Amino acid sequence: MQSDSANLDVLRSSAVSFVVVSHLPVTAALVGHGDYHTQSLGTFGVVIFFVHTCLVLMLSLDRDAAKAGAFPGTMPFLLRRAFRIYPLSILAVLVVSAIAWAQSGVVPNWWAVISNLLLIQNFTGHQSTPLVLWSLPYEFQMYLFLPALYMLVRRSGPLSAYCLLTLWLAAIGLVAVFWRLGWNYEIIRYFPCFLPGVLAFALWQSPRRFSPWVLFLYVGVTAVVYPWAVANGVKGTMVAWPACLGLGLLIPRCRELQSQLLRRAGKSVAKYSYGIYLVHSPLIGFAFHYLDRQPVILQWGVFLSGLVLLPYFAFHLIESPGIRMGRMLAQRLLTERRIPKQAIELARNMKP
Numbered sequence: 001m002q003s004d005s006a007n008l009d010v011l012r013s014s015a016v017s018f019v020v021v022s023h024l025p026v027t028a029a030l031v032g033h034g035d036y037h038t039q040s041l042g043t044f045g046v047v048i049f050f051v052h053t054c055l056v057l058m059l060s061l062d063r064d065a066a067k068a069g070a071f072p073g074t075m076p077f078l079l080r081r082a083f084r085i086y087p088l089s090i091l092a093v094l095v096v097s098a099i100a101w102a103q104s105g106v107v108p109n110w111w112a113v114i115s116n117l118l119l120i121q122n123f124t125g126h127q128s129t130p131l132v133l134w135s136l137p138y139e140f141q142m143y144l145f146l147p148a149l150y151m152l153v154r155r156s157g158p159l160s161a162y163c164l165l166t167l168w169l170a171a172i173g174l175v176a177v178f179w180r181l182g183w184n185y186e187i188i189r190y191f192p193c194f195l196p197g198v199l200a201f202a203l204w205q206s207p208r209r210f211s212p213w214v215l216f217l218y219v220g221v222t223a224v225v226y227p228w229a230v231a232n233g234v235k236g237t238m239v240a241w242p243a244c245l246g247l248g249l250l251i252p253r254c255r256e257l258q259s260q261l262l263r264r265a266g267k268s269v270a271k272y273s274y275g276i277y278l279v280h281s282p283l284i285g286f287a288f289h290y291l292d293r294q295p296v297i298l299q300w301g302v303f304l305s306g307l308v309l310l311p312y313f314a315f316h317l318i319e320s321p322g323i324r325m326g327r328m329l330a331q332r333l334l335t336e337r338r339i340p341k342q343a344i345e346l347a348r349n350m351k352p
Contacts, residue, residue, distance in 0.1 A: 004059075006257040007212050010266035012052050014219055016273040018045030019132070020280045020307070025288050037231040044226045046135045047193045047240045048219070051247045053139060054146065054197025057081075059204070061150045068334070071154075074147040076330035081143050083326025086119070088318050089136055092278045093117050096130045099282070122186060132281045141187075142194045149195075153202045160202040168195045172241060192241040196248025203252040212257040215250050222246070274319060275311030283307060 021027055022042030064072045093116045097108050112126035119137045121128050128134040153160040171191040178185035222243050229239045257263060269276070287303035 006263040006266055007215060007254060008052060009270040010257060010262055011048060012273055013266045013269035015045040015048035016276050018042060018223060019277060023281055023284055035231050037227045040227040040230040040236055041223060043236055044223055047244050050190060050193040051197040051244050054194050055200045057146055058150055058198055058201035072334055076333050077147055078143060080326040080330045083322045085140055087322040088278060088314055090117055091318060093129055096282055130281050132277060138190045149198045161199060164195060164199040164202055168192055171195060189237050193244040196244045199248040200251045206252045208255040210254045212254050215254040218246060218250055272311035272315050275314035276307060279310045280307060
């Protein structure tokens with residue numbers, strides 16, 4: 001998912017880089033000891049995605065509303081997001097499931113496959129296939145709330161930031177209540193990670209007083225502190241909530257990055273980041289485990305070339321057509337809604 005902001009492109013590129021690096025065997029070998037929880041570096045990358053995605057989609061909703069002269073509606077928004085997310089995730093589930101079946105000879109649990117295809121495995125309790133797919137159900141389910149949150153920001157005006165901070169605290173309180181009562185709070189545990197993205201949108205017109213390097217320094221320091229804190233017994237979500245809030249408050253306060261090299265690199269990686277996110281884990285398994293007896297240079301060659309080529313073709317052959325189809329269907333839905341309204345207005349204006 002790209003944006004018109006170089007800062008957001010570099011932020012998204014950093015997020016997917018954290019996820020990939022956290023899963024590399026060499027990372028675990030170098031720093032995977034008691035004082036550093038490498039997997040949590042990937043989790044931090046994922047929650048950056050949550051903040052980034054909410055902000056970018058709120059900006060997209062705002063552009064659509066400006067073009068249409070009114071809020072375009074929830075269904076067109078969800079339709080576009082479904083065609084953006086599902087085509088590549090469905091292919092990833094089918095390919096990884098088929099490979100696992102071929103290797104083990106064990107017939108897959110079809111309910112698990114179906115729940116992964118629908119991105120509801122956080123409800124059904126099935127394991128994600130591939131494993132990195134765990135974050136997509138939370139993300140897509142949050143889409144259901146974004147149109148309402150957009151309307152809240154637009155109608156609250158200057159008070160919207162305070163409303164969202166109140167919602168953020170309420171979300172944490174709700175998780176605490178669920179935990180205290182022994183209820184399953186997995187469905188709502190990431191709400192406080194999404195809301196700061198909406199908060200960033202509410203503050204988007206704030207004066208840009210800080211250098212962009214303040215934002216990236218914050219991300220870099222948090223990328224070190226987050227895994228260290230988890231390794232020392234702090235719950236990952238308890239670190240993620242304030243980390244995401246800091247992002248939501250800082251992003252709209254920082255000026256845009258001016259380095260052309262970083263702008264181009266960030267834009268390129270951000271464009272293919274969804275494919276990188278989905279393919280890197282199976283690719284690591286193939287390059288570093290299936291080919292574990294091959295020369296190291298061959299393993300890295302296979303991994304790096306696959307990390308470039310597979311997301312490239314995934315975007316141009318699957319993601320991009322899906323995006324275009326989603327836009328076309330959403331536009332058709334909007335057109336069908338407008339026609340009856342125009343007919344009513346025409347009938348009202350007709351003289352007897």
